[in-house]
Amino acid sequence: MAHLLPLRVFLSSQTQETPSKPLKLSKRSNNHKTSISTAKKGLLSPSHKMHKLNLEVSPHRAVSAVRLMRIEFGGAFADLLNEKGKGSGDNEMGYVERTLGFRTRDLDDRDLRLVTDIVGGTIRWRRYLDHLIGSLCHDESMFRSMEPLLLQILRIGFYEIVKLNMPPYAVVDENVKLAKVALRPGAGNMVNGILRKLVLVKENNSLPLPKLEGDSRAQARALATLYSHPVWMVRRWTKYLGQEEAIQLMMWNNSDPSFSLRANAAKGITRDDLVMQLNSLKVPHEVSLHLDDFVRVKIGLQNVIRAGLLKEGLCSVQDESAGLAVSVVDPQPGEDIIDCCAAPGGKTLYMASRLRGKGKVHAIDINKGRLRILKETAKLQKVDGVVDTIHADLRTFAENSPMKSGKVLLDAPCSGLGVLSKRSDLRWNRRLEDMEQLKNLQDELLDAASTLVSSGGVLIYSTCSIDPEENNDRVEAFLVRHPEFRIDPVNRYVPSDFVTKQGFYFSDPVKHSLDGAFAARLVRTL
Ligand SMILES: C[S@@+](CC[C@H](N)C(=O)[O-])C[C@H]1O[C@@H](n2cnc3c(N)ncnc32)[C@H](O)[C@@H]1O
Known part of the structure; x- marks a missing residue:
C-alpha cells in the first residue's frame, strides 16, 4: 500500500505555470487517494501550497510516464525535454503532480539518466512494444480502448524488461505500484497480469513477434514492427537501400545517440581547451576525425549542460555531419555569405566563427522566434559582429532584393530522416504525404536562392535527410531548370569517404556513425 505524505513545498513562479497544453487523462478515477492536497484558502499565500508526496513510487518511472504523455499528447519534443537537465527538476515535478496527483522524491543523477534512457527508448520502440502489449492483452x-496513462506505464514496463533487461519481478512490482497510485487498484491488477505474462514468454524465449515472410508488403509490415518504424519508411528504404541496409539503418536509428561539441573559436576556445574542460568534468569523449574544432561525446552531455559550457557560449552541440556541410561552404575571412534558411543558426554560427571577425553572414529565415534564438546565440558566442538577421520568406525576399553574393547556402527544410537517432519522436510525426510537400518547397527555395548567387558564385544546397528524393533528385531537377549552374565536386572540402560518385557530400549514418546529411556545390556559370 502506498503512503502519501503531505508536504509543504515552496514553489517558484515558474513551477506554477500550467502546461501549454493540459493533459487529459481519460477514465481517471476521481476518488483515488492521490489528489493534490491544496492548503485551505487564507492559511497560506498562493505560492505556499500543500502537496502530496509519495515516497514509494519510483521517481524515474513517474517522471518518464508523464514525459511520455507530454510528448504524445502535449506536443512536447523528446529532445528538448531531455536537454533540460537537473535545473528543471522542480518544474518537472510540477508536471508530475498535475498529471498524476502527487509528487515523488526529487530525481538524483541516476534517476535522470534512467528517465532519458527510458523515455527515448520507449518512444523509439513504441510500435514494437505496442505489438507485444496488444498480443498479450485478452x-x-x-x-485499443486502453487509457493513455495505463498504456504508457505498460510501455515502460515492457521496455524495461525486454530492452533494458532489468530484473523482471522488480519491474512488475514498481509499475503495478505506479498504476495503482496514479490510476486505481484495478489498473494495477491489469498491469500485473500483462507484465507477468510478458515475463513468462520472455523466459520461454517465445515473445510473440511477427515472422519475416510473405510478399514485400507483409515483410515491410513485419520489419516495421521488429525494428519499430512506420511501414512507409521501411518500404522506402527497402526500395532505395535494399533490405539488409534498411535494417542496419533502423538499428542505427534505435541506438543511443552520440553528440558532438564544437569548440567556439570566436570566444578563443580551442579544441584542446574543450578537451581539458571535459576531462575535468569526467565526461568521456573522442576528438573528431574529420573536423578540428569538434569533440564527440557519447554519455555525460547533462554534465556539460550543468557546468554551463553551452550557456556561456564556450561550445555548442553540433553534429559533425552539419560541421562538414559548413566545410562544403568553405567560409573564408572577408566573405559575404547569404544563409537562406538559417534559424536556429547551427550552420550560421559555425560559418561566422570561421570568418575570424571579417566578413558577414546574412541569416534569412521565415520563423521570427527561431531567428531571435539565432540572434541571441550569436551574441553569446561573440559572432554577432559578423551576423545580420533578415526575417523574410526567401521566395519574396529573392524577388524583391538586389542582394547578391558569391556564396549562398540553402539549408533547406527537410524530412529530417537523417537525424532519427537523435530525434526519437520524429519517425512517428512524419507522414509519407509530407515528402511531396517538402520536395515542392525545396524546389521553390532552390529557385529563389539561385537568384541571389552572383555570376561565378556558388550555391550550396544542403539537408539533414538521407532520402535521395530530397537530395540528388532535387539537384538534378534544379540543373534541368537552371542550365546556367553546374556541379562543383566537393572533393576539396571534405574527406573523400564522404564524396559521392556525382561529387556531392553525403554522410551515411550506418557507414560514418554520424547523422545523415547531404550537400551539393552548384556554380553559376553565367
Ligand atoms: C533545416 S532548418 C535550418 C537549420 C539551420 N540552417 C541550422 O543549421 O540551424 C530549415 C529552416 O528553414 C526555414 N524556412 C522554411 N521555409 C522558409 C522560407 N520560405 N523562407 C525562409 N526560411 C524558411 C525554417 O523556418 C527553418 O528554420
Whole structure:
C-alpha cells in the first residue's frame, strides 16, 4: 500500500505555470487517494501550497510516464525535454503532480539518466512494444480502448524488461505500484497480469513477434514492427537501400545517440581547451576525425549542460555531419555569405566563427522566434559582429532584393530522416504525404536562392535527410531548370569517404556513425 505524505513545498513562479497544453487523462478515477492536497484558502499565500508526496513510487518511472504523455499528447519534443537537465527538476515535478496527483522524491543523477534512457527508448520502440502489449492483452479491443496513462506505464514496463533487461519481478512490482497510485487498484491488477505474462514468454524465449515472410508488403509490415518504424519508411528504404541496409539503418536509428561539441573559436576556445574542460568534468569523449574544432561525446552531455559550457557560449552541440556541410561552404575571412534558411543558426554560427571577425553572414529565415534564438546565440558566442538577421520568406525576399553574393547556402527544410537517432519522436510525426510537400518547397527555395548567387558564385544546397528524393533528385531537377549552374565536386572540402560518385557530400549514418546529411556545390556559370 502506498503512503502519501503531505508536504509543504515552496514553489517558484515558474513551477506554477500550467502546461501549454493540459493533459487529459481519460477514465481517471476521481476518488483515488492521490489528489493534490491544496492548503485551505487564507492559511497560506498562493505560492505556499500543500502537496502530496509519495515516497514509494519510483521517481524515474513517474517522471518518464508523464514525459511520455507530454510528448504524445502535449506536443512536447523528446529532445528538448531531455536537454533540460537537473535545473528543471522542480518544474518537472510540477508536471508530475498535475498529471498524476502527487509528487515523488526529487530525481538524483541516476534517476535522470534512467528517465532519458527510458523515455527515448520507449518512444523509439513504441510500435514494437505496442505489438507485444496488444498480443498479450485478452483481445484487440482491450488494447485499443486502453487509457493513455495505463498504456504508457505498460510501455515502460515492457521496455524495461525486454530492452533494458532489468530484473523482471522488480519491474512488475514498481509499475503495478505506479498504476495503482496514479490510476486505481484495478489498473494495477491489469498491469500485473500483462507484465507477468510478458515475463513468462520472455523466459520461454517465445515473445510473440511477427515472422519475416510473405510478399514485400507483409515483410515491410513485419520489419516495421521488429525494428519499430512506420511501414512507409521501411518500404522506402527497402526500395532505395535494399533490405539488409534498411535494417542496419533502423538499428542505427534505435541506438543511443552520440553528440558532438564544437569548440567556439570566436570566444578563443580551442579544441584542446574543450578537451581539458571535459576531462575535468569526467565526461568521456573522442576528438573528431574529420573536423578540428569538434569533440564527440557519447554519455555525460547533462554534465556539460550543468557546468554551463553551452550557456556561456564556450561550445555548442553540433553534429559533425552539419560541421562538414559548413566545410562544403568553405567560409573564408572577408566573405559575404547569404544563409537562406538559417534559424536556429547551427550552420550560421559555425560559418561566422570561421570568418575570424571579417566578413558577414546574412541569416534569412521565415520563423521570427527561431531567428531571435539565432540572434541571441550569436551574441553569446561573440559572432554577432559578423551576423545580420533578415526575417523574410526567401521566395519574396529573392524577388524583391538586389542582394547578391558569391556564396549562398540553402539549408533547406527537410524530412529530417537523417537525424532519427537523435530525434526519437520524429519517425512517428512524419507522414509519407509530407515528402511531396517538402520536395515542392525545396524546389521553390532552390529557385529563389539561385537568384541571389552572383555570376561565378556558388550555391550550396544542403539537408539533414538521407532520402535521395530530397537530395540528388532535387539537384538534378534544379540543373534541368537552371542550365546556367553546374556541379562543383566537393572533393576539396571534405574527406573523400564522404564524396559521392556525382561529387556531392553525403554522410551515411550506418557507414560514418554520424547523422545523415547531404550537400551539393552548384556554380553559376553565367
Ligand atoms: C533545416 S532548418 C535550418 C537549420 C539551420 N540552417 C541550422 O543549421 O540551424 C530549415 C529552416 O528553414 C526555414 N524556412 C522554411 N521555409 C522558409 C522560407 N520560405 N523562407 C525562409 N526560411 C524558411 C525554417 O523556418 C527553418 O528554420
